[in-house]
Amino acid sequence: MSPEDGSNLLESDAASVSFKETELTLGLPGESRGLALIEKTGGKRGFSETVDLNLGRSSTVDSDHKKYSGESETDVQNMAKPPAAKAQVVGWPPVRAYRKNAMKGCKYVKVAVDGAPYLRKVDLEMYSSYQQLLNALQDMFSCSSFTIRNYLNERAVTNQEVNNGVEYVPIYEDKDGDWMMLGDVPWKMFVESCKRLRLMKSSEAIGFAPRTPSKCSSSN
Amino acid sequence: MILAQTRTYTTGSGPGPGPSSSSVLEYLAPCPDQVLENVLENVLWFLTSRKDRNAASLVCRSWYRVEALTRSDLFIGNCYAVSPKRATSRFTRIRSVTLKGRPRFADFNLMPPNWGAHLAPWVSAMALTYPWLEKVHLKRMSVTDDDLALLAESFSGFKELVLVCCDGFGTSGLAIVASRCRQLKVLDLIESEVSDDDVDWISYFPDTGTCLESLIFDCVECPIDFDALERLVANSPSLKKLRLNRHVSMGQLHRLMVQAPRLTHLGTGSFSPSEDVAQGEQGPDYVSAFAACKSIVCLSGFREIIPDYLPAINPVCANLTSLNFSYANVSAEHLKPIISNCHKLQIFWVLDSICDEGLQAVAATCKELRELRVFPFEAREDIEGPVSEVGLQAVSEGCRKLESILYFCQRMTNAAVVAMSKNCPDLVVFRLCIMGRHRPDHVTGEPMDEGFGAIVMNCKKLTRLAVSGLLTDRAFAYIGKYGKIVRTLSVAFAGDSDMGLKYVLEGCPRLQKLEIRDSPFGDAALLSGLHHYYNMRFLWMSACNLSNQGCQQIAQALPRLVVEVIKHEDNLDMDENVDTLYMYRSLEGPRDDVPRFVSIL
Numbered sequence: 001m002s003p004e005d006g007s008n009l010l011e012s013d014a015a016s017v018s019f020k021e022t023e024l025t026l027g028l029p030g031e032s033r034g035l036a037l038i039e040k041t042g043g044k045r046g047f048s049e050t051v052d053l054n055l056g057r058s059s060t061v062d063s064d065h066k067k068y069s070g071e072s073e074t075d076v077q078n079m080a081k082p083p084a085a086k087a088q089v090v091g092w093p094p095v096r097a098y099r100k101n102a103m104k105g106c107k108y109v110k111v112a113v114d115g116a117p118y119l120r121k122v123d124l125e126m127y128s129s130y131q132q133l134l135n136a137l138q139d140m141f142s143c144s145s146f147t148i149r150n151y152l153n154e155r156a157v158t159n160q161e162v163n164n165g166v167e168y169v170p171i172y173e174d175k176d177g178d179w180m181m182l183g184d185v186p187w188k189m190f191v192e193s194c195k196r197l198r199l200m201k202s203s204e205a206i207g208f209a210p211r212t213p214s215k216c217s218s219s220n
Numbered sequence: 221m222i223l224a225q226t227r228t229y230t231t232g233s234g235p236g237p238g239p240s241s242s243s244v245l246e247y248l249a250p251c252p253d254q255v256l257e258n259v260l261e262n263v264l265w266f267l268t269s270r271k272d273r274n275a276a277s278l279v280c281r282s283w284y285r286v287e288a289l290t291r292s293d294l295f296i297g298n299c300y301a302v303s304p305k306r307a308t309s310r311f312t313r314i315r316s317v318t319l320k321g322r323p324r325f326a327d328f329n330l331m332p333p334n335w336g337a338h339l340a341p342w343v344s345a346m347a348l349t350y351p352w353l354e355k356v357h358l359k360r361m362s363v364t365d366d367d368l369a370l371l372a373e374s375f376s377g378f379k380e381l382v383l384v385c386c387d388g389f390g391t392s393g394l395a396i397v398a399s400r401c402r403q404l405k406v407l408d409l410i411e412s413e414v415s416d417d418d419v420d421w422i423s424y425f426p427d428t429g430t431c432l433e434s435l436i437f438d439c440v441e442c443p444i445d446f447d448a449l450e451r452l453v454a455n456s457p458s459l460k461k462l463r464l465n466r467h468v469s470m471g472q473l474h475r476l477m478v479q480a481p482r483l484t485h486l487g488t489g490s491f492s493p494s495e496d497v498a499q500g501e502q503g504p505d506y507v508s509a510f511a512a513c514k515s516i517v518c519l520s521g522f523r524e525i526i527p528d529y530l531p532a533i534n535p536v537c538a539n540l541t542s543l544n545f546s547y548a549n550v551s552a553e554h555l556k557p558i559i560s561n562c563h564k565l566q567i568f569w570v571l572d573s574i575c576d577e578g579l580q581a582v583a584a585t586c587k588e589l590r591e592l593r594v595f596p597f598e599a600r601e602d603i604e605g606p607v608s609e610v611g612l613q614a615v616s617e618g619c620r621k622l623e624s625i626l627y628f629c630q631r632m633t634n635a636a637v638v639a640m641s642k643n644c645p646d647l648v649v650f651r652l653c654i655m656g657r658h659r660p661d662h663v664t665g666e667p668m669d670e671g672f673g674a675i676v677m678n679c680k681k682l683t684r685l686a687v688s689g690l691l692t693d694r695a696f697a698y699i700g701k702y703g704k705i706v707r708t709l710s711v712a713f714a715g716d717s718d719m720g721l722k723y724v725l726e727g728c729p730r731l732q733k734l735e736i737r738d739s740p741f742g743d744a745a746l747l748s749g750l751h752h753y754y755n756m757r758f759l760w761m762s763a764c765n766l767s768n769q770g771c772q773q774i775a776q777a778l779p780r781l782v783v784e785v786i787k788h789e790d791n792l793d794m795d796e797n798v799d800t801l802y803m804y805r806s807l808e809g810p811r812d813d814v815p816r817f818v819s820i821l
Contacts, residue, residue, distance in 0.1 A: 091328030093628065093655040095599040098411050102547055
């Protein structure tokens, strides 16, 4: 992993780091991460044991685990990237949990589903990848059976009980007011620029070509 | 017993009656001691400095007694150093209490939760003995809603509640304070964790009007009812300080500013429009609102700032003495037009998103700057980082009156630190956090010893120091040799051997608070401080090379020291290694609220 260029921090696309990603956790895979766990386990061990137990797990892309680095979640080629150059340690750098959480912020966006009468809100900061977001949307609107066309992995994320599944395409409105496909930009950039989400019926998405055709097969 | 003192005296000096006017003969002549105590009591009322009072109380029994009767502000730097009973027995006429609990490193998850520092025993004792209590200031204490309820019920004249870095309570506790404390002037919640009990606490303030002068709730993460807040502000004619939380949008801020143009301290909330505002729609005139607030000297907030709106604060910039941008992700470009107007700025907190360039702009304009804090937008070790020695050097050259600095960075040089030591001789607080552990001077590759050495050598007023980067024992030798008035020292990932800690313990006679993590100091070093530990408020050492045996030796040698060994919850068997040592002097011995992960030796 190449160290991030410091200038990235300035641009508006460099959203604040989800500090949950970079914190030492002592839990098993699948356990919720973040500060809560650290407080439970009571901080670091000995002087020689200041290593991050997340190393080695950070390379999976499709998992629900928080990513170790801030790299793009969408690039499938990132699967085999090496772990971060330096292990992270509890309580270092010494920034108060309160401040870290405040910087993390809270990014609520409205989600509209074509044909549904109600809007929902999601906090984008709760997720660290497109996959997680799509899974959450799936759960949220599970009362209507549909499949979300997942342009990331070129396969549909399906609801188990789909009957006559209506396929939806997730799009979002960015800061400039343009409607874009999910998956075109790195996750953090997306969080920073997304103002609201819409699950558009696939049938209406015909003219909606994705920006990077190389990633996706042509729509069927 | 103190007599009423309405008669005049013609002699005031020396014991004994001496020659006196006829008026003294009108009543029973008091004995000399009582005369002295009367005079003393009159005089001591005016003594406000804690240090002076402590000194006065040591003169003799009579002075001890009178001092205790005339003290109105009680300061307890470590809530476990003395029991509530002892404190309230000695000082019976207290109006204001300050209590500090957890050690600072607990803020960084280095201590398990539920360690202690409970307010409960204190508020119970004070409820009995201080019916006229007016002010309570707490830092790093665990406060429950019940505690707040007891406080609100027990002190009818209660005026001021300040909670800094506290936790354990929620909006229901706040609601009780708001509704019961009719004389409340100050309710300041600063960096505290407030749980959301779904109670609209703002609406519990009386509708008929309040005496509020200060309402600070920017750390409260729960949404509030804006209408209730607007009514409250309208009903609080004395309000001077208002710091909103991030759930208050710009439009709402505007309405409040219109209601309260006499504010001196304003926390601006989110500083972004609410979602409902359509793009391109004509918003309220924020510039006029700020222009109307001619008294604003302190601005903060900007929690979700849309930088386009920043120029709205221009009208107040020329008067600002304090500006807190530490939650605002703004670039140098955004900052420059604003900061160039802030000529009177004395306190500036900011994110490193402004880069070295932004700091240069600060240095160019803010000649009155006393305190600077540069926080990291991304607190990580493995990135290049937007601020460096360039920013520090610029600040040192431009802000010669600097007294306090906290600077987070990824790379630094000795040269810049040395420059600051020479350019800013008034430095009292120097806290440099090079976020990469063991990182050397990135230009020369050398340890940062010389830089920190220069600080202690040249900054003759320095009392607080935090070190970082690659440091050898030499750095500590400098601190021991030159840091003669250092009171607080923070060390992390530094030093080579026991000698490092020895230099400090043997060389710094004023050392009060020492916090060390992940440094190779062992039992021998710990033992070298035996002569000094009773003079300290506390010593914290985590992830060092201490053993149970070494800590036991300390505990045995110093019976008035409470030696706590804190273990991780999943590692409760007593092996030889000590994870965390926290020790402090105390008049009470081991505390009775010890959680199971703490053992007191």
